[in-house]
Amino acid sequence: MIPLLSVSDLRVGFGRNPEANEVVRGVSFDLADGETLAIVGESGSGKSVTALSINRLVDYGGGRITGGSIKLRRADNSVVDLLTATEQQLTKIRGAEIGMIFQEPMTSLNPVLTIGTQIEESFRLHRGLTGRQATAAAKDALDRVRIPDAARRLEYTPNQLSGGMLQRVMIAMALACNPRLLIADEPTTALDVTVQAQIMALLAELKRETGMSMIFITHDIGLVAGIADKIMVMQGGEAVEQGELNQILDHPQHPYTQHLLHAVPHFASGRATRSDGRREKDKGTEPALKVDGLVVRFPVKSGFFGRASGAVHAVDGVDFDLMPGETLAIVGESGSGKSTTARAVLGLVRSTRGTFSAGARKAAAEQSALPVQMVFQNPYASLNPRLTIASILAEPVIATGGRVNAQTRAKMAALLKRVGLPESSLERYPHEFSGGQRQRLCIARALMLNPSVVVLDEAVSALDVSVQARVLELLVDLQREFGLAYLFISHDMAVVERIAHRIAVIYAGQIVEIGDATSVLSEPKHSYTKKLIAAVPTIDRRHERFEIDTRQVPSLVRPLGFEPSPAKWDKFGPDHRARVEA
Amino acid sequence: MNYLMRRLATFPLVLIGVSVLVFVAIRMVPGDSITAMLGTEAGLLTPAQRDALAAYFGIDQPWFIQYWRWLLGLLHGNLGISVTYGKPVLDVILERFPLTLELALLAMIIALAVGMPAGVFAATHNEKLSDLGVRVVAMIGQSTPNFVLGLLIIYTLSAGFGVLPAMGAFSPLWQDPLRNLGQLLLPAVTLGFAFAASVTRISRSAMLDVLSDDYVRTARSKGASNRSVIWRHALPNALIPVVTLSGIEFGYLLGGAVIVEQIYALPGLGRMVLDAILQRDYALVQGSVLFIAFNFMIVNLLVDLAYVALDPRIRLGER
Numbered sequence: 001m002i003p004l005l006s007v008s009d010l011r012v013g014f015g016r017n018p019e020a021n022e023v024v025r026g027v028s029f030d031l032a033d034g035e036t037l038a039i040v041g042e043s044g045s046g047k048s049v050t051a052l053s054i055n056r057l058v059d060y061g062g063g064r065i066t067g068g069s070i071k072l073r074r075a076d077n078s079v080v081d082l083l084t085a086t087e088q089q090l091t092k093i094r095g096a097e098i099g100m101i102f103q104e105p106m107t108s109l110n111p112v113l114t115i116g117t118q119i120e121e122s123f124r125l126h127r128g129l130t131g132r133q134a135t136a137a138a139k140d141a142l143d144r145v146r147i148p149d150a151a152r153r154l155e156y157t158p159n160q161l162s163g164g165m166l167q168r169v170m171i172a173m174a175l176a177c178n179p180r181l182l183i184a185d186e187p188t189t190a191l192d193v194t195v196q197a198q199i200m201a202l203l204a205e206l207k208r209e210t211g212m213s214m215i216f217i218t219h220d221i222g223l224v225a226g227i228a229d230k231i232m233v234m235q236g237g238e239a240v241e242q243g244e245l246n247q248i249l250d251h252p253q254h255p256y257t258q259h260l261l262h263a264v265p266h267f268a269s270g271r272a273t274r275s276d277g278r279r280e281k282d283k284g285t286e287p288a289l290k291v292d293g294l295v296v297r298f299p300v301k302s303g304f305f306g307r308a309s310g311a312v313h314a315v316d317g318v319d320f321d322l323m324p325g326e327t328l329a330i331v332g333e334s335g336s337g338k339s340t341t342a343r344a345v346l347g348l349v350r351s352t353r354g355t356f357s358a359g360a361r362k363a364a365a366e367q368s369a370l371p372v373q374m375v376f377q378n379p380y381a382s383l384n385p386r387l388t389i390a391s392i393l394a395e396p397v398i399a400t401g402g403r404v405n406a407q408t409r410a411k412m413a414a415l416l417k418r419v420g421l422p423e424s425s426l427e428r429y430p431h432e433f434s435g436g437q438r439q440r441l442c443i444a445r446a447l448m449l450n451p452s453v454v455v456l457d458e459a460v461s462a463l464d465v466s467v468q469a470r471v472l473e474l475l476v477d478l479q480r481e482f483g484l485a486y487l488f489i490s491h492d493m494a495v496v497e498r499i500a501h502r503i504a505v506i507y508a509g510q511i512v513e514i515g516d517a518t519s520v521l522s523e524p525k526h527s528y529t530k531k532l533i534a535a536v537p538t539i540d541r542r543h544e545r546f547e548i549d550t551r552q553v554p555s556l557v558r559p560l561g562f563e564p565s566p567a568k569w570d571k572f573g574p575d576h577r578a579r580v581e582a
Numbered sequence: 583m584n585y586l587m588r589r590l591a592t593f594p595l596v597l598i599g600v601s602v603l604v605f606v607a608i609r610m611v612p613g614d615s616i617t618a619m620l621g622t623e624a625g626l627l628t629p630a631q632r633d634a635l636a637a638y639f640g641i642d643q644p645w646f647i648q649y650w651r652w653l654l655g656l657l658h659g660n661l662g663i664s665v666t667y668g669k670p671v672l673d674v675i676l677e678r679f680p681l682t683l684e685l686a687l688l689a690m691i692i693a694l695a696v697g698m699p700a701g702v703f704a705a706t707h708n709e710k711l712s713d714l715g716v717r718v719v720a721m722i723g724q725s726t727p728n729f730v731l732g733l734l735i736i737y738t739l740s741a742g743f744g745v746l747p748a749m750g751a752f753s754p755l756w757q758d759p760l761r762n763l764g765q766l767l768l769p770a771v772t773l774g775f776a777f778a779a780s781v782t783r784i785s786r787s788a789m790l791d792v793l794s795d796d797y798v799r800t801a802r803s804k805g806a807s808n809r810s811v812i813w814r815h816a817l818p819n820a821l822i823p824v825v826t827l828s829g830i831e832f833g834y835l836l837g838g839a840v841i842v843e844q845i846y847a848l849p850g851l852g853r854m855v856l857d858a859i860l861q862r863d864y865a866l867v868q869g870s871v872l873f874i875a876f877n878f879m880i881v882n883l884l885v886d887l888a889y890v891a892l893d894p895r896i897r898l899g900e901r
Contacts, residue, residue: 057802087808095805102803107796112818112893125805157894173804 010068018064038224041234099174103186105166116154122176164195197535270521287321288485294354316509329500337509373446377458379438383430436467515576525578662865671869686835692774697781705789723779788820829885
């Protein structure tokens with residue numbers, strides 16, 4: 001039988017001279033009916049471009065297919081080569097026979113049209129449905145992706161729904177006309193782990209229901225274990241290895257596949273935590289940072305004069321302490337208040353209540369007046385593109401009233417060297433560096449003032465897996481060398497496991513569980529922590545069925561004057577406690 | 583609704599600010615109504631005659647007392663009497679306003695009807711020869727002063743075709759539509775040309791931004807045709823900057839277009855205000871500036887409301 005899709009020797013180039021600028025260099029694969037192929041690779045490996053070539057969307061992104069063939073067996077069993085198909089044929093195939101979902105659900109839906117209109121468009125284009133029929137079909141499509149209250153949601157515009165909901169809408173749209181092939185381009189990368197698990201479960205279930213084939217593109221090899229039949233590993237525009245799921249995961253042949261499987265952190269339920277620099281009891285050292293009863297509220301205004309009618313309880317009574325040389329990881333979903341906590345510690349948002357002390361090591365002579373520094377998530381956006389690296393590194397010194405002298409310059413050079421960049425970088429501009437190098441620059445900038453605490457807000461999340469591993473190593477080395485305390489904010493449990501000594505799980509603005517990393521990860525006590533850990537994809541769980549859980553984080557808007565009842569804690573071991581659940 | 587009330591509540595404050603500014607500014611210009619009326623002969627007046635005239639014009643008091651009197655009048659809907667026209671200020675303005683409003687509307691319609699399709703066309707043919715052509719024409723349109731264009735149009739028509747644009751007394755649209763359009767069409771084209779050029783440029787760049795957005799790719803992945811992608815998915819998202827620009831330009835046009843009115847001999851607001859300033863017709867200057875400011879605020883409010891209609895993400899009045 002002819003395969004549903006047969007790609008052979010696909011070549012795609014970009015720019016004015018695509019032949020000389022190839023991003024995909026001779027990729028071939030076959031896909032049978034009902035089969036799922038996972039394409040795994042880091043950014044720049046050509047995996048997304050390969051996917052976009054299949055429905056020829058790459059033409060609109062500045063790419064040109066320079067060679068090969070992509071043969072699709074259509075519904076009537078005729079075979080069409082998509083590379084020679086006319087635009088008219090292609091618009092009939094896109095959406096009807098090949099559906100696609102993208103990485104960023106927040107930006108992939110048209111912001112000015114209701115989601116109903118956008119789903120109805122698929123039915124209008126390929127099935128000729130209009131008016132009430134189209135609306136009914138759109139409602140069914142939403143029901144199918146388990147969106148509660150579908151009829152009402154049709155009237156919503158994308159800004160009124162969360163990322164997870166929007167990705168469901170995208171899936172509903174892509175599957176509206178029952179395509180026989182679904183291309184999913186990193187569909188869960190922008191989502192929280194628990195939401196990721198829901199979306200993965202939904203995709204697996206829809207696949208079973210409809211018998212469609214799927215191409216699943218991801219950078220996270222752990223994620224594909226649950227869904228793929230075959231894996232293709234891409235590097236530098238070439239498919240370096242492809243084969244059956246178990247064969248690739250258990251007996252990888254190519255060194256790059258082995259590297260992806262081994263060098264990259266996989267979640268190990270607390271078995272891979274750090275053994276160095278653990279907290280020692282009663283040594284009498286002062287904590288580097290102590291946070292006591294932190295509360296951050298943002299007023300909600302309404303009415304004619306804009307009086308506060310309630311408040312968003314972003315952070316509601318958070319306490320923790322952080323010893324020198326220790327990493328405390330704060331984990332939680334987006335909207336849980338973990339970043340707000342970090343920003344409050346830095347004074348970037350005003351805390352409503354609560355005290356900090358970060359002065360423990362201030363007495364030391366070389367210690368600066370600003371003992372807490374921060375490294376942000378996006379290294380592309382957090383360096384001013386118009387400043388040289390020298391000016392960027394000098395900025396914290398100038399901001400605290402210092403002067404740029406020979407000593408400062410020596411320090412810049414030394415720090416650059418320490419984070420693994422050449423001294424000649426000083427005269428260059430941020431755009432000349434890669435993402436990983438930029439994050440190293442951000443780390444160097446944070447260290448310019450000799451801080452005792454560094455807040456790392458998703459500092460490695462935007463980096464490619466292998467770059468991520470090296471930056472993590474650097475962070476650990478720096479911690480040992482300077483005795484830094486890290487407040488490490490992350491949603492990625494595998495990364496947290498590698499770097500944290502202690503973990504605080506935050507949910508709806510409150511810490512629900514805190515303690516020693518090993519015991520929190522291996523024996524989670526609070527139901528939310530359990531849920532969070534269960535959602536982490538690993539290569540050990542193959543074709544496992546996830547439960548679909550559509551619960552949302554509760555609203556954090558409370559009436560004025562509302563105070564949460566004081567927390568009650570259950571103690572589990574010397575350094576592990578969890579909030580008592582109602 | 584709340585938002586609308588709050589916005590309207592700020593109108594009087596702005597108007598008072600504007601009126602104080604104009605009141606003081608016009609009085610700081612050397613010369614007064616008396617010299618404007620009598621010219622050099624004003625020097626021959628006896629002090630008594632001068633005082634009597636000053637009292638007649640109401641300029642014998644210090645400016646804040648004059649302002650107070652004027653403000654009291656305003657509260658009763660009385661903007662004062664124009665010295666040059668010998669009529670209530672409001673009547674003079676309202677006589678001129680229909681022409682200015684119609685001219686501004688026509689110019690805007692021309693600008694949008696020509697500029698938006700041209701901008702969309704250029705954006706979808708990015709970096710091709712046709713795009714370059716549109717951009718060159720737009721550049722010329724933006725940099726040609728409208729008196730040059732106006733004179734060129736008149737010259738071409740009269741020298742080339744022996745036709746003259748309709749001059750003479752202005753006939754309102756409702757009395758003689760044909761003659762009215764004959765009078766206003768060419769001035770509107772003159773004004774609309776540069777306006778259209780700006781609209782072209784801004785809609786081109788907005789479209790270029792939007793066309794590389796993710797949801798445009800999503801629309802294509804659904805099998806939407808190129809035409810539907812451009813007009814249905816992309817254009818509505820590119821309208822905000824066009825609306826902003828059109829609002830500002832339209833607001834200016836409502837203040838009158840002095841040069842174009844002069845070239846085509848049209849009795850619009852622009853020439854009236856200029857004459858009033860030259861004649862030191864204080865009441866008329868104050869009244870018309872207030873009127874123009876009011877129009878500008880209304881246009882701004884409409885622009886803000888248009889934002890909400892265009893983009894559901896924009897919520898007004900949230901702080």
